[in-house]
Amino acid sequence: MQQGGGSETEVTWEDQQNINKFGRLNNRFHELEDEIKIAKETNENLEDASNELILADEEVVRFQIGEVFAHVPKEEVETRIEQMKEVTSKNLEKLEEEKDSVLAQMAELKKILYGKFGDSINLEED
Amino acid sequence: MASSSSSTTERRGIPGAQFVQDVETYLTQSGLDVNSALSFLQERLQQYKLVEMKLLAQQRDLQAKIPDIEKCLDVVGTLQAKKGTGEALITDFEVSEGIYSRAHIEDADSVCLWLGANVMLEYSCEEATALLQKNLDNAKASLEVLVADLQFLRDQVTITQVTIARVYNWDVHQRRMRQASSTSTDS
Structure with missing residues (x-):
């Protein structure tokens, strides 16, 4: 968000607010990217776990709850993992949706700000 | 619009940045020359950055605390679910790093919660759940406030950065x- 070039274009409070908004969205965008990465990893881990469970012979498996490994029947673990998968997938979906909306809003603000300031403003990542 | 621009309120001790409508008027009004105005703004920016680091550390702490509380709730929930089934909950738990032992937990009516400051208190499962849930809600609420603070702060940083560029x-x-x-x- 560095401005260079001439000071001919007047910056109004409205412009400033748009720049602020853009800054916020950009921050949120990076947060979302991290959150999505984590959610995807969790999802993959759960997927791996349920695949391993199918292959496992044991009737009772150790299932981590908090800091301890509880001995839980295989079927129960299966349902619990399914539930966890559902929660994380829904969460992931929500995050992806938010990311799309953030990106759309950023594109809109870019249009406005570049339209007014042209080369005097830089809204791209380094 | 002009009146709202000067509404530089503060938020939890963070002073708002003043939006400069016109650089020349700003300089004459504040009685500063360009260099001292720039150094004043730079100093402000540094202070904002310092507060940002502090808030980010708080945010990280809270973000770590929330899953911890959720884990605790999960365990208490498991104990409660087992209660009355007549079955004991068998768990492998870590005694010391890398060393595990086995525990049979039969009909646990209560759990002990570590309250901090070297105090541990015994609670019934219901009370423990309520307390943990309250802590979780508090942590989430604090996180929300903190995120709003950070957003406010970043707006002030952006305003200051833009002002520096414009004065320059x-x-x-x-x-x-x-x-x-x-x-x-x-000529």
Whole structure:
């Protein structure tokens, strides 16, 4: 968000607010990217776990709850993992949706700000 | 619009950045020359950055605390679910790093919660759940406030950065005009 070039274009409070908004969205965008990465990893881990469970012979498996490994029947673990998968997938979906909306809003603000300031403003990542 | 621009309120001790409508008026009003105005703004920016680091550390702490509480709730929930089934909950738990032992937990009516400050208190499962849930809600609420604080702070950082750029550009522009007028009178 560095401005260079001439000071001919007047910056109004409205412009400033748009720049602020853009800054916020950009921050949120990076947060979302991290959150999505984590959610995807969790999802993959759960997927791996349920695949391993199918292959496992044991009737009772150790299932981590908090800091301890509880001995839980295989079927129960299966349902619990399914539930966890559902929660994380829904969460992931929500995050992806938010990311799309953030990106759309950023594109809109870019249009406005570049339209007014042209080369005097830089809204791209380094 | 102009009146709202000067509404530089503060938020939890963070002073708001003043939006500069017109650089020249700003400089004459504040009685600063370009260099002292720039150094004042730079100093402000540094202070904002310092507060940002502090808030980010708090945010990280809270973000770590929330899953911890959720884990605790999960365990208490498991104990409660087992209660009354007649079955014992068998768990492998870590005694020391890398060393595990096995525990049979039969009909646990209560759990002990570590309250901090070297205090541990025994609670019934219901009470423990309620307390943990309250802690979880509090942590989430604090996180929300903290995120709003951070957003406010970042807005002030952006305003200050833009102001610095504008004061600087105004100065460059001013110099150029002076140079242009002096060369034109020379010739």
